[in-house]
Amino acid sequence: MKRRQFLAGAASTVAASSVAGRAQAQAPVTIRWWYHFDNPQHSPAELVAKFERENPGIKVQAESVPWGGGNDYYTRLFAALVAGNAPDCAMVKLNNQARLLEMRALEPLDARLASWSGRGDIPDNIWTLTKATDGKQYFLPVQYVVLYLYYRTDLFQRANVAPPRTFEQFLAAAKATTSGDVWGFGMRGGAGGHDHWASFVLAGGASFDKGGMVSAQALAANRWFVDLARTHKVFPPSAANDGFRQIVDNFKAGRSAMTIHHIGSANEMVGALGDKVSAVPVPRAADGRGWTSFGDESNAVFAGSRNKDAAFRWIAFLSTGANNVEFNRFTGQLTVTKSGAAGWSLHPKRFVDATFDSVPIAAVLPDHSKTADFTRTVWPQNMQRALLGQIGADEMMQAIEKHFHG
Amino acid sequence: MTRQLPAWRRLLGTELPVLLILVFGLAPYIWMVLSSIKPTIELTRLPLTYWPNAATLQHYADLLARTSFATNLANSLIVALGAMLLGLVLSIPAAYAFSRFRFPGRRVLLVTFLVVNMFPIVLLIIPLFVLMRSLGLLDTYGALILGHGTFAIPFAVWMLTSYMNGIPVELDEAAMIDGCSRLQIIMRVVLPLAAPGIVTTGIYIFITSWNEYLYSMMLSGHEVRTVTVALQLFIGEFTIQWGLLTAGGTLVALPVTILFLFVQRRLVGGLTAGAVKS
Amino acid sequence: MTLNRLTPYAMLAPAVLVTAAIIFVPVGRTLVLSLHDAVLFRPHAVPFVGFRNYGRALADEVFWISAGHSLTWVVLAVSLQFLLGFVTALLLHRSFWWRGVARALVVIPWALPSVIIGLMWTWMYDFNLGVLNDALVRFGLIDKPIAWLANPDLALYAVILTLTWQGFPFFAVVILAGLQAIPAELYEAADIDGANAWQRLRYVTIPSLAGVMATALLLRTIWVANSLDVILVMTGGGPGLATHTLPLYAFLRAYSGMEFGYGAALAVLLTLALLAVVVAYVARAVREAGQ
Numbered sequence: 001m002k003r004r005q006f007l008a009g010a011a012s013t014v015a016a017s018s019v020a021g022r023a024q025a026q027a028p029v030t031i032r033w034w035y036h037f038d039n040p041q042h043s044p045a046e047l048v049a050k051f052e053r054e055n056p057g058i059k060v061q062a063e064s065v066p067w068g069g070g071n072d073y074y075t076r077l078f079a080a081l082v083a084g085n086a087p088d089c090a091m092v093k094l095n096n097q098a099r100l101l102e103m104r105a106l107e108p109l110d111a112r113l114a115s116w117s118g119r120g121d122i123p124d125n126i127w128t129l130t131k132a133t134d135g136k137q138y139f140l141p142v143q144y145v146v147l148y149l150y151y152r153t154d155l156f157q158r159a160n161v162a163p164p165r166t167f168e169q170f171l172a173a174a175k176a177t178t179s180g181d182v183w184g185f186g187m188r189g190g191a192g193g194h195d196h197w198a199s200f201v202l203a204g205g206a207s208f209d210k211g212g213m214v215s216a217q218a219l220a221a222n223r224w225f226v227d228l229a230r231t232h233k234v235f236p237p238s239a240a241n242d243g244f245r246q247i248v249d250n251f252k253a254g255r256s257a258m259t260i261h262h263i264g265s266a267n268e269m270v271g272a273l274g275d276k277v278s279a280v281p282v283p284r285a286a287d288g289r290g291w292t293s294f295g296d297e298s299n300a301v302f303a304g305s306r307n308k309d310a311a312f313r314w315i316a317f318l319s320t321g322a323n324n325v326e327f328n329r330f331t332g333q334l335t336v337t338k339s340g341a342a343g344w345s346l347h348p349k350r351f352v353d354a355t356f357d358s359v360p361i362a363a364v365l366p367d368h369s370k371t372a373d374f375t376r377t378v379w380p381q382n383m384q385r386a387l388l389g390q391i392g393a394d395e396m397m398q399a400i401e402k403h404f405h406g
Numbered sequence: 407m408t409r410q411l412p413a414w415r416r417l418l419g420t421e422l423p424v425l426l427i428l429v430f431g432l433a434p435y436i437w438m439v440l441s442s443i444k445p446t447i448e449l450t451r452l453p454l455t456y457w458p459n460a461a462t463l464q465h466y467a468d469l470l471a472r473t474s475f476a477t478n479l480a481n482s483l484i485v486a487l488g489a490m491l492l493g494l495v496l497s498i499p500a501a502y503a504f505s506r507f508r509f510p511g512r513r514v515l516l517v518t519f520l521v522v523n524m525f526p527i528v529l530l531i532i533p534l535f536v537l538m539r540s541l542g543l544l545d546t547y548g549a550l551i552l553g554h555g556t557f558a559i560p561f562a563v564w565m566l567t568s569y570m571n572g573i574p575v576e577l578d579e580a581a582m583i584d585g586c587s588r589l590q591i592i593m594r595v596v597l598p599l600a601a602p603g604i605v606t607t608g609i610y611i612f613i614t615s616w617n618e619y620l621y622s623m624m625l626s627g628h629e630v631r632t633v634t635v636a637l638q639l640f641i642g643e644f645t646i647q648w649g650l651l652t653a654g655g656t657l658v659a660l661p662v663t664i665l666f667l668f669v670q671r672r673l674v675g676g677l678t679a680g681a682v683k684s
Numbered sequence: 685m686t687l688n689r690l691t692p693y694a695m696l697a698p699a700v701l702v703t704a705a706i707i708f709v710p711v712g713r714t715l716v717l718s719l720h721d722a723v724l725f726r727p728h729a730v731p732f733v734g735f736r737n738y739g740r741a742l743a744d745e746v747f748w749i750s751a752g753h754s755l756t757w758v759v760l761a762v763s764l765q766f767l768l769g770f771v772t773a774l775l776l777h778r779s780f781w782w783r784g785v786a787r788a789l790v791v792i793p794w795a796l797p798s799v800i801i802g803l804m805w806t807w808m809y810d811f812n813l814g815v816l817n818d819a820l821v822r823f824g825l826i827d828k829p830i831a832w833l834a835n836p837d838l839a840l841y842a843v844i845l846t847l848t849w850q851g852f853p854f855f856a857v858v859i860l861a862g863l864q865a866i867p868a869e870l871y872e873a874a875d876i877d878g879a880n881a882w883q884r885l886r887y888v889t890i891p892s893l894a895g896v897m898a899t900a901l902l903l904r905t906i907w908v909a910n911s912l913d914v915i916l917v918m919t920g921g922g923p924g925l926a927t928h929t930l931p932l933y934a935f936l937r938a939y940s941g942m943e944f945g946y947g948a949a950l951a952v953l954l955t956l957a958l959l960a961v962v963v964a965y966v967a968r969a970v971r972e973a974g975q
Binding site: 416420421423424427428430431432434435437438454456495496497499500502503504506507509512515519520521522523524525526527528529530532533534537552553555556557559560561563564565568569571572573588599602603605606609610613616617619620633634637638641646651655658659662663664666667670671673 | 775
Binding site: 069071075078082099100102103189190191236237238239240241242246249250253255369372373376377380381382384385387388390 | 835921939942
């Protein structure tokens with residue numbers, strides 16, 4: 001009895017002193033974090049230094065991994081997870097959350113987030129969008145973009161059309177601005193272009209539920225979209241293969257009057273076109289329904305990490321106020337924090353407005369293990385074939401339905 | 407054996423066609439070099455400018471000062487040289503054995519080397535990753551040199567065997583009669599005559615290693631980053647750093663070209679002339 | 685000189701051992717995986733399914749389309765590389781004052797990483813900003829730009845041109861090395877017989893080069909059949925399925941779809957197809973080498 005009390009007393013004394021001096025008393029832990037920045041000239045070294053000053057006892061080893069269209073980054077990550085060599089935390093996207101969950105690779109962060117002071121600084125709908133299907137929060141958002149519609153103010157003025165709000169207005173504007181070697185809409189048909197299609201077809205009534213791609217509404221919406229290319233010819237001939245670079249370059253070069261992209265390219269556009277470019281949210285269907293892609297990026301902690309708390313501290317640091325603003329200076333995307341957004345000066349205001357105005361209709365593709373394959377292979381192949389007339393529009397939807405629901 | 411033709415025939419019959427072939431071979435490279443000295447704004451402007459309006463070396467400055475490109479070039483050089491040495495050191499004796507000896511299992515082994523070549527090695531990325539991890543070699547020069555050198559061996563063995571088959575066995579026998587050991591035969595007779603073949607095989611291994619991306623990306627991290635991975639880092643999710651990419655692309659071809667400039671002198675004919683009195 | 689019966693094995697051992705460890709073992713593992721339903725993000729549930737992956741592959745429409753493209757791809761790319769490389773080698777064998785520089789420069793296409801080649805050529809083929817369209821329009825050869833990589837009839841051939849550009853230096857260098865080994869006496873004898881340049885080529889050069897050329901063709905065929913880097917960067921297999929080749933399809937299923945078992949089965953089928961194609965050559969070569 002006495003001994004137990006003594007031990008308990010000793011333990012609590014030790015615990016008390018160690019809480020106070022934990023940082024100094026323990027050997028420094030090193031956590032590994034994987035990231036990908038678009039511009040390798042930007043280095044997170046300063047942020048790392050700042051974090052290490054504020055958290056003596058934690059060292060951060062940041063490793064940049066080539067993106068390779070997403071394939072290389074995730075092949076490396078999954079291989080490392082399988083081989084037991086994964087980092088403690090890494091930048092991750094929603095389209096791989098389902099797969100990571102199936103591997104039981106992620107650490108749920110709910111408990112740690114509840115006691116984190118920065119939680120309230122991130123808008124609720126962003127938390128909702130990044131929550132997993134099992135209701136837990138594994139992802140800590142660090143940046144976001146929302147896709148909106150770029151348009152050429154001068155071409156629109158000349159053709160006497162206003163920036164479109166509905167699909168019908170969109171068709172009219174596209175036809176009015178197509179002439180010679182300028183096309184109304186620079187559509188992205190290569191991998192990653194499903195966002196363009198989704199804005200018209202998902203908003204038009206299709207869904208990823210069972211039967212949702214082959215309902216009457218869905219088929220009609222997709223036929224309308226394919227007709228833009230085949231009947232109205234408002235897409236450039238290269239659309240079937242165009243990637244993000246092509247649609248941005250074509251727009252900058254004056255070859256398309258509209259395209260869909262996000263604030264990451266805004267400065268580039270303004271650099272080339274100045275006042276002749278502006279943006280509005282993507283058009284909506286006649287019944288008011290709209291859909292645009294929420295481009296997410298978050299950090300996650302892996303279940304196999306031996307320093308989960310330290311890893312969480314680091315990723316929480318990156319999503320806090322001024323740090324998050326600094327982080328997004330490197331990535332060119334938008335801060336997730338409300339405090340950071342208040343004084344945002346990295347992009348011209350009209351694009352920030354277009355982004356915020358789009359958030360109500362921002363959504364993500366379903367958190368399904370087949371989604372990644374859909375975006376990478378199933379959608380591009382079928383879309384390209386439909387655009388080229390090799391298969392009918394309805395066949396395309398049937399292929400998508402088959403991919404998800406067999 | 408080269409013959410001296412009159413100058414005008416040489417010009418038309420040899421130098422002009424070579425020039426045309428070089429134009430075809432170098433045009434994309436020259437386009438890249440020109441792009442690397444254009445300011446970023448010119449790179450996506452219409453109408454196209456061939457010659458830069460305002461040439462600038464800023465991309466090279468950024469590349470060398472603000473990224474780790476120079477270190478990556480050095481890493482690639484080390485890995486490629488290492489792979490070349492490893493590949494040659496292992497393949498030359500093997501090729502000699504295949505060429506000069508007849509022994510049980512010879513055909514099986516030759517065919518196995520060939521069949522192994524046929525397997526798309528991109529499927530081996532993950533098993534190899536796991537293997538290197540268990541050997542503790544991840545993110546070291548060893549992993550890459552071992553990987554690149556080994557993948558080159560089957561090709562190298564076949565190519566060297568083929569070149570060595572072209573050296574008459576009589577030369578070996580003559581040397582043996584003169585009292586040379588097997589090792590001396592290899593060093594003094596076969597290797598010098600097989601020099602063009604060895605040069606070619608060595609260059610092949612070097613270039614294959616220099617160009618290699620997938621394994622370099624998987625097996626190395628931030629300690630040992632090769633130049634192919636570094637270039638890929640300029641291709642981001644939303645943007646491509648064209649200036650850095652074209653500058654890097656220009657530089658990446660230079661070490662191989664310079665290396666080949668030196669070794670191509672060994673590609674000289676007439677070495678077997680008169681060696682065997684027929 | 686004592687002929688140790690173990691000598692050849694001793695000389696072979698290092699190469700065989702290293703290759704066994706680094707290649708055979710992973711290949712073996714992949715073969716085993718092809719018999720399982722192996723999905724990368726389900727590492728704990730890998731049931732044995734026998735040959736089901738192979739059955740699925742043979743019934744897969746995309747498999748056959750890819751196989752057809754692979755055939756076109758290999759035949760065209762290798763022949764064009766070979767022809768251009770052969771001519772280049774003959775030319776670079778002659779003597780002129782800037783021969784060294786020419787030889788060094790011709791290596792450049794071969795020396796560039798695939799990602800650079802893919803990006804540069806994609807840029808050159810670009811519909812709006814590409815030099816190819818710009819130059820062709822300026823010279824009046826076409827009146828509107830062509831979407832080289834977005835047109836399913838042209839895309840495969842456009843990439844084949846890129847691969848020809850990339851690969852002809854290989855043949856140039858290999859054949860050039862082979863040319864050095866041709867004894868001068870053979871040419872002298874031909875001269876005495878009054879042969880002209882064409883006959884010298886046909887009766888001396890080509891027969892002497894036969895072994896080297898055949899090996900180079902064989903090895904290059906295998907390499908081209910398996911190559912996917914450049915296509916991946918340039919078109920990713922599109923538009924639609926127009927530039928799908930077997931290795932690319934295997935790669936996409938294995939890494940994008942993460943269906944490792946299925947991708948492995950596709951790779952094995954590709955290997956068997958290659959084997960069938962080269963078996964005639966291999967049998968002949970091994971027989972000849974055995975003499």
